[in-house]
Amino acid sequence: MHQISSSPFNNAVEKLASLPGIGNKTALRLVLQLLNRDQKEIEEFGAAFVDLSHQIQYCNSCFNISDTPICDLCSNTSRSNDLICVVENILDVIAIEKTNQFSGKFHVLGGIISPMEGIGPNDIKIPELIARITENPPKEIIMALSTTMEGDATNFYIYKKLANLNINVTTIARGVGIGDEIEYTDELTLGRSLLNRIPFQNTLSLK
Amino acid sequence: MFLKQLSILNFKNYEEAQLELSEKINCFLGNNGEGKTNLLDAIYYLSFCKSYFNPIDSQNIKHESPFFVVEGYYQNKDKEEVIYCGLKRNQKKQFKRNKKNYDKLADHIGRIPLVIITPLDILLIIDGSDIRRKFVDGIISQYDTSYLTNLLAYNKALNHRNLLLKSFWINRNFDKDSLDVWDDQLVQYGNLIYASRKKFIDDFTPIFQKYYTEISKDQEEVALEYRSQLNEGDFESLLKENLDKDRGNHYSNIGIHKDDLLFKLGGLQLKKFGSQGQQKTYLLALKLAQAELIKNISEEDVIILLDDIYDKLDGKRMSQLMGIVGSGNFGQVFITDTNLERIPSILTEEKINFKSFKIEEGSVKDV
Ligand SMILES: Nc1ncnc2c1ncn2[C@@H]1O[C@H](COP(=O)(O)OP(=O)(O)OP(=O)(O)O)[C@@H](O)[C@H]1O
Ligand SMILES: [Mg+2]
Ligand SMILES: [Zn+2]
Numbered sequence: 292m293h294q295i296s297s298s299p300f301n302n303a304v305e306k307l308a309s310l311p312g313i314g315n316k317t318a319l320r321l322v323l324q325l326l327n328r329d330q331k332e333i334e335e336f337g338a339a340f341v342d343l344s345h346q347i348q349y350c351n352s353c354f355n356i357s358d359t360p361i362c363d364l365c366s367n368t369s370r371s372n373d374l375i376c377v378v379e380n381i382l383d384v385i386a387i388e389k390t391n392q393f394s395g396k397f398h399v400l401g402g403i404i405s406p407m408e409g410i411g412p413n414d415i416k417i418p419e420l421i422a423r424i425t426e427n428p429p430k431e432i433i434m435a436l437s438t439t440m441e442g443d444a445t446n447f448y449i450y451k452k453l454a455n456l457n458i459n460v461t462t463i464a465r466g467v468g469i470g471d472e473i474e475y476t477d478e479l480t481l482g483r484s485l486l487n488r489i490p491f492q493n494t495l496s497l498k
Numbered sequence: 499m500f501l502k503q504l505s506i507l508n509f510k511n512y513e514e515a516q517l518e519l520s521e522k523i524n525c526f527l528g529n530n531g532e533g534k535t536n537l538l539d540a541i542y543y544l545s546f547c548k549s550y551f552n553p554i555d556s557q558n559i560k561h562e563s564p565f566f567v568v569e570g571y572y573q574n575k576d577k578e579e580v581i582y583c584g585l586k587r588n589q590k591k592q593f594k595r596n597k598k599n600y601d602k603l604a605d606h607i608g609r610i611p612l613v614i615i616t617p618l619d620i621l622l623i624i625d626g627s628d629i630r631r632k633f634v635d636g637i638i639s640q641y642d643t644s645y646l647t648n649l650l651a652y653n654k655a656l657n658h659r660n661l662l663l664k665s666f667w668i669n670r671n672f673d674k675d676s677l678d679v680w681d682d683q684l685v686q687y688g689n690l691i692y693a694s695r696k697k698f699i700d701d702f703t704p705i706f707q708k709y710y711t712e713i714s715k716d717q718e719e720v721a722l723e724y725r726s727q728l729n730e731g732d733f734e735s736l737l738k739e740n741l742d743k744d745r746g747n748h749y750s751n752i753g754i755h756k757d758d759l760l761f762k763l764g765g766l767q768l769k770k771f772g773s774q775g776q777q778k779t780y781l782l783a784l785k786l787a788q789a790e791l792i793k794n795i796s797e798e799d800v801i802i803l804l805d806d807i808y809d810k811l812d813g814k815r816m817s818q819l820m821g822i823v824g825s826g827n828f829g830q831v832f833i834t835d836t837n838l839e840r841i842p843s844i845l846t847e848e849k850i851n852f853k854s855f856k857i858e859e860g861s862v863k864d865v
Contacts, residue, residue, distance in 0.1 A: 404676070404679070405658065406658040406659070406661040406662040406665065407654075407657055407658055407661055409661075409665070411662075411665070411673075411676060412673070412675075412676060440654055440655060440658075440683060441658075443679075443683065444658070444679040444680065444683065445679075447678075447679040447682055448675055448676065448678075448679045451675050451678065451679075452675065478643065478644055479644070479647065
């Protein structure tokens with residue numbers, strides 16, 4: 292759609308537009324923006340991406356992004372090895388870290404099971420999770436996946452695979468959101484909340 | 499609630515028409531192709547935000563015209579309600595209630611309950627099981643909001659499972675644990691749907707039988723049978739038993755996606771052994787039972803559209819039918835016929851109030 296006959300220009304636009312959430316028009320605008328800057332600054336942009344491809348690695352234990360073979364979270368001795376929290380991606384690690392409520396280790400699956408998208412258990416870090424747990428059994432693993440059908444299927448698959456290891460498998464609570472009003476809560480969520488009700492006392496310790 | 503006045507502009511073969519309607523029965527009379535069914539369709543539009551006959555919105559604009567408007571003035575007890583539907587070519591459909599646009603069309607559907615009875619209903623008898631499941635699902639979803647959610651979830655799990663079976667087949671491998679997680683979801687939602695359908699057929703059958711008996715004057719014995727593989731055993735065990743078959747043809751052979759509703763007449767299959775008039779009576783009774791159920795649930799009158807019902811029905815059954823819809827038990831009624839006399843004379847004989855309109859080449863005249 293753009294009619295500029297410069298191949299470096301078009302190349303940069305095309306690369307940006309291949310990112311999710313960025314259309315051709317936005318990509319065009321971003322490249323024009325970039326061209327207004329000093330050459331040095333543009334080079335820094337480029338270098339940042341080259342470093343990204345050369346230097347980024349994934350933690351061999353939890354598959355979080357890391358500069359070292361074992362990430363900071365995994366090598367932090369004040370974090371407990373008895374708890375492993377299983378999440379879909381790195382954004383979920385960040386979200387859970389922000390809560391300040393978790394001081395165990397993570398395991399990043401890098402996706403969830405979905406035959407419709409051709410993703411099976413072996414396409415994500417499930418075999419690695421099983422191996423990790425078999426080698427070094429924690430007391431509990433917390434499944435913190437999305438509460439979709441695919442998330443549930445992944446939970447169930449992992450649960451089955453761990454059945455003979457005598458490990459406590461839990462999932463994060465699902466129910467009425469904090470600050471939500473009952474009358475506006477959808478039936479499915481409200482129904483689950485009733486089924487999975489908790490002793491009132493447990494709510495007192497929450498901050 | 500009833501439709502007091504209907505105004506249409508450039509809708510199908512109408513350039514412009516305005517009808518003052520009866521609260522009871524309205525007859526649209528005229529020759530083939532003059533525009534009787536199109537008027538029913540305009541009324542259908544106001545309830546369902548779309549045409550019953552032509553799913554492509556823009557094709558309902560009069561040929562060569564830039565837009566259509568269908569507008570209905572309804573009387574709801576002591577309040578008036580105006581429903582407006584307008585469509586310009588290549589633009590989004592406008593749908594308004596009392597001059598206010600709807601956020602979602604789904605918010606409107608169900609507000610003006612309506613059941614349409616047309617010759618196309620015969621597909622319920624002659625087509626595959628899919629259309630009968632849709633008929634049942636459509637009614638249950640109107641009173642059970644979680645039903646549709648469960649059905650969508652079931653279909654998704656089924657889709658996952660079928661694709662997984664296919665991938666096992668292509669890659670020549672098999673992983674039981676992978677399959678189990680989908681079986682688990684299928685069973686969970688499948689059992690809920692099965693229970694809802696079973697209960698629905700139990701509640702619906704006596705209402706259906708009542709109407710069949712009334713129209714036929716107790717001529718034949720009819721019954722509905724809910725056929726499901728789940729009648730034969732527990733879903734989970736059936737899945738296990740059929741695993742080899744499922745793997746063989748990489749498809750899920752067991753489940754509520756195979757359900758059917760069997761139409762029985764004197765203990766035999768209606769499709770094979772019912773006469774055309776008996777089939778027609780059957781369909782009328784099904785649709786009237788649907789209307790009664792909707793009326794009970796919504797506590798609103800249900801508008802009934804009857805298109806070309808004279809076809810195949812004898813005089814006696816026709817009088818019975820007019821008696822039922824004319825009793826005012828449902829709500830306002832709209833009927834089409836090619837014969838100018840037939841229906842008005844039955845209605846007069848049965849002492850039922852009505853209004854007739856003569857339809858000629860897309861124009862309407864009060865009779
Ligand atoms: N978008 C359109 N623009 C113009 N004419 C249309 C459009 N869509 C349908 N028509 C025409 O409307 C005419 C009347 O159709 P309608 O189905 O209402 O007839 P009818 O009176 O019910 O006839 P019958 O007795 O045969 O059922 C048909 O000739 C059809 O071609
Ligand atoms: Mg017609
Ligand atoms: Zn790590």
